[in-house]
Amino acid sequence: xxxxxxxxxxxxxxxxxxxxxxxxxxxxxxxxxxxxxxxxxxxxxxxxxxxxxxxxxxxxxxxxxxxxxxxxxxxxxxxxxxxxxxxxxxxxxxxxxxxxxxxxxxxxxxxxxxxxxxxxxxxxxxxxxxxxxxxxxxxxx
Amino acid sequence: xxxxxxxxxxxxxxxxxxxxxxxxxxxxxxxxxxxxxxxxxxxxxxxxxxxxxxxxxxxxxxxxxxxxxxxxxxxxxxxxxxxxxxxxxxxxxxxxxxxxxxxxxxxxxxxxxxxxxxxxxxxxxxxxxxxxxxxxxxxxxxxxxxxxxxxxxxxxxxxxxxxxxxxxxxxxxxxxxxxxxxxxxxxxxxxxxxxxxxxxxxxxxxxxxxxxxxxxxxxxxxxxxxxxxxxxxxxxxxxxxxxxxxxxxxxxxxxxxxxxxxxxxxxxxxxxxxxxxxxxxxxxxxxxxxxxxxxxxxxxxxxxxxxxxxxxxxxxxxxxxxxxxxxxxxxxxxxxxxxxxxxxxxxxxxxxxxxxxxxxxxxxxxxxxxxxxxxxxxxxxxxxxxxxxxxxxxxxxxxxxxxxxxxxxxxxxxxxxxxxxxxxxxxxxxxxxxxxxxxxxxxxxxxxxxxxxxxxxxxxxxxxxxxxxxxxxxxxxxxxxxxxxxxxxxxxxxxxxxxxxxxxxxxxxxxxxxxxxxxxxxxxxxxxxxxxxxxxxxxxxxxxxxxxxxxxxxxxxxxx
Numbered sequence: 001x002x003x004x005x006x007x008x009x010x011x012x013x014x015x016x017x018x019x020x021x022x023x024x025x026x027x028x029x030x031x032x033x034x035x036x037x038x039x040x041x042x043x044x045x046x047x048x049x050x051x052x053x054x055x056x057x058x059x060x061x062x063x064x065x066x067x068x069x070x071x072x073x074x075x076x077x078x079x080x081x082x083x084x085x086x087x088x089x090x091x092x093x094x095x096x097x098x099x100x101x102x103x104x105x106x107x108x109x110x111x112x113x114x115x116x117x118x119x120x121x122x123x124x125x126x127x128x129x130x131x132x133x134x135x136x137x138x139x140x141x
Numbered sequence: 142x143x144x145x146x147x148x149x150x151x152x153x154x155x156x157x158x159x160x161x162x163x164x165x166x167x168x169x170x171x172x173x174x175x176x177x178x179x180x181x182x183x184x185x186x187x188x189x190x191x192x193x194x195x196x197x198x199x200x201x202x203x204x205x206x207x208x209x210x211x212x213x214x215x216x217x218x219x220x221x222x223x224x225x226x227x228x229x230x231x232x233x234x235x236x237x238x239x240x241x242x243x244x245x246x247x248x249x250x251x252x253x254x255x256x257x258x259x260x261x262x263x264x265x266x267x268x269x270x271x272x273x274x275x276x277x278x279x280x281x282x283x284x285x286x287x288x289x290x291x292x293x294x295x296x297x298x299x300x301x302x303x304x305x306x307x308x309x310x311x312x313x314x315x316x317x318x319x320x321x322x323x324x325x326x327x328x329x330x331x332x333x334x335x336x337x338x339x340x341x342x343x344x345x346x347x348x349x350x351x352x353x354x355x356x357x358x359x360x361x362x363x364x365x366x367x368x369x370x371x372x373x374x375x376x377x378x379x380x381x382x383x384x385x386x387x388x389x390x391x392x393x394x395x396x397x398x399x400x401x402x403x404x405x406x407x408x409x410x411x412x413x414x415x416x417x418x419x420x421x422x423x424x425x426x427x428x429x430x431x432x433x434x435x436x437x438x439x440x441x442x443x444x445x446x447x448x449x450x451x452x453x454x455x456x457x458x459x460x461x462x463x464x465x466x467x468x469x470x471x472x473x474x475x476x477x478x479x480x481x482x483x484x485x486x487x488x489x490x491x492x493x494x495x496x497x498x499x500x501x502x503x504x505x506x507x508x509x510x511x512x513x514x515x516x517x518x519x520x521x522x523x524x525x526x527x528x529x530x531x532x533x534x535x536x537x538x539x540x541x542x543x544x545x546x547x548x549x550x551x552x553x554x555x556x557x558x559x560x561x562x563x564x565x566x567x568x569x570x571x572x573x574x575x576x577x578x579x580x581x582x583x584x585x586x587x588x589x590x591x592x593x594x595x596x597x598x599x600x601x602x603x604x605x606x607x608x609x610x611x612x613x614x615x616x617x618x619x620x621x622x623x624x625x626x627x628x629x630x631x632x633x634x635x636x637x638x639x640x641x642x643x644x645x646x647x648x649x650x651x652x653x654x655x656x657x658x659x660x661x662x663x664x665x666x667x668x669x670x671x672x673x674x675x676x677x678x679x680x681x682x683x684x685x686x687x688x689x690x691x692x693x694x695x696x697x698x699x700x701x
Contacts, residue, residue, distance in 0.1 A: 024472070
């Protein structure tokens with residue numbers, strides 16, 4: 001494990017896939033993560049899964065977090081999971097947040113989404129989760 | 142508002158009172174309170190706080206500057222209209238829902254799915270997973286006909302939340318009303334058609350700013366000339382609020398957008414009094430800061446009337462009367478203790494009613510869980526009926542008018558809005574502030590501030606950061622999209638494309654592109670060729686696709 005990697009800030013891409021334009025949550029989260037010392041990139045709205053996965057790889061992020069409030073999470077996340085695996089980028093920790101029912105949380109986790117955050121999740125929980133997840137990833141390297 | 146002698150008497154009396162209650166008053170004053178917009182609040186208001194010019198600032202309902210309402214009779218003439226935003230992913234189910242809602246005095250106010258709002262058909266790759274999720278898919282006139290099957294479009298007000306492809310929905314409304322034999326000069330309805338706020342707050346834009354403004358102008362012009370009872374534009378502050386902005390920004394950003402549209406229409410030398418009455422506003426009506434919410438509606442009417450008369454030279458009173466629709470805030474509804482959302486909606490409804498507005502839409506108690514079920518929609522309409530028929534609020538016009546507190550707050554809120562409007566003007570106008578990212582950044586910062594206040598407990602949300610109770614997963618069941626609905630919608634679309642006259646579709650689309658390529662102007666209004674395409678059952682994806690070819694698309698760039 002080299003020193004540079006050890007001290008590197010956690011890099012996060014916050015994305016808005018699909019047609020949903022509501023980005024209040026995504027923007028607040030991006031600002032909170034930034035203030036917590038992470039490097040955060042915000043994709044802007046209306047991205048295809050292809051665009052997000054390509055950007056995540058090019059930007060060398062540790063975490064790809066997408067926000068979906070429209071109800072299209074199952075199809076969009078499946079596509080992102082498939083693309084991450086196709087491009088051998090399963091190392092990118094992929095999470096999703098939005099209006100998601102308990103039933104769909106199980107489906108998302110089964111398809112390979114690492115964590116699902118809902119409207120009731122606090123940002124502290126999300127920050128802690130991101131730190132823990134990147135620690136674990138480093139340990140495995 | 143009061144004469145000098147009276148104020149001196151009050152002051153003497155006030156000083157005595159302060160002396161007698163010194164300790165309590167000090168205690169109350171040390172407990173500082175502010176509204177959401179940082180307006181400091183005294184704990185008591187007296188005539189000394191009301192430095193108001195009665196004639197100029199308040200006046201009478203139905204009279205300029207309309208602070209007290211646009212109708213001299215208050216609600217004794219017309220009660221506000223319940224305007225619940227609704228629509229299921231399936232057109233036939235929506236038709237039934239609308240019939241039930243109309244029977245309860247709630248005209249249709251259409252929620253569309255995202256592909257429709259973005260000008261994509263259900264079979265477009267970008268539509269994957271989104272079909273029927275947030276509302277009704279309307280691809281062609283066929284869908285519109287199913288939704289309004291058995292519903293008379295003659296005198297019914299039909300609102301549709303549609304922006305970038307608004308011209309296509311307008312065309313569908315016109316063609317179907319015509320097919321039903323309705324008199325077009327009497328048809329009532331509204332589009333949202335407020336594209337500027339899409340760039341900064343809501344995100345459902347398609348074309349770049351310039352052609353987007355052309356489309357808006359075309360619709361305003363077309364309606365002014367052909368559909369005098371129609372409201373072609375609903376300028377929205379609500380979406381700024383939902384995106385997190387404070388109230389001053391909600392009002393200033395929406396009003397400066399409205400003035401930008403007016404400036405654009407005036408470039409075509411259309412008289413202001415011919416089109417200004419086609420404007421109305423969609424604002425938030427929130428239960429937070431109830432009194433400030435009431436002042437917001439009063440202030441908006443006043444600023445609108447003054448600007449229309451003084452800046453734009455309007456002479457017709459109808460141009461100066463601001464009609465307001467307000468919705469309770471979806472973002473304020475909670476997943477925790479969701480029954481309390483009914484209480485929040487009740488208070489939101491009261492704020493709108495006391496504020497004297499024309500249309501009110503509440504959120505449903507299951508808003509946070511998904512698409513509202515018919516049951517919770519009917520609870521929301523019933524909540525409005527309780528406020529309308531059981532409280533006596535509609536009996537008296539502007540019931541809070543003259544309150545020392547309300548009048549003072551109205552003045553202070555107005556000053557803040559005017560400062561922000563001037564600031565936008567100094568930054569080069571609204572289009573510049575959209576392009577520079579000023580507006581988007583202001584909203585994001587407001588949202589962040591309000592979020593931090595919630596996190597720190599300074600702002601309280603009952604059941605969320607205070608007064609929580611342990612509860613099992615909530616039994617609310619939102620509307621469920623029938624399984625395989627997306628596939629069925631795609632099949633429907635295939636069937637339509639098989640049976641319609643495809644050569645006519647092609648011809649009308651190429652006619653539309655020809656007009657779109659010509660410069661913006663009255664002689665190149667895009668509404669008539671869009672009506673021709675809709676008549677031929679061209680789809681929203683095909684029509685917007687044709688315009689995408691000519692105009693290109695807007696791409697957002699936002700740096701944190």
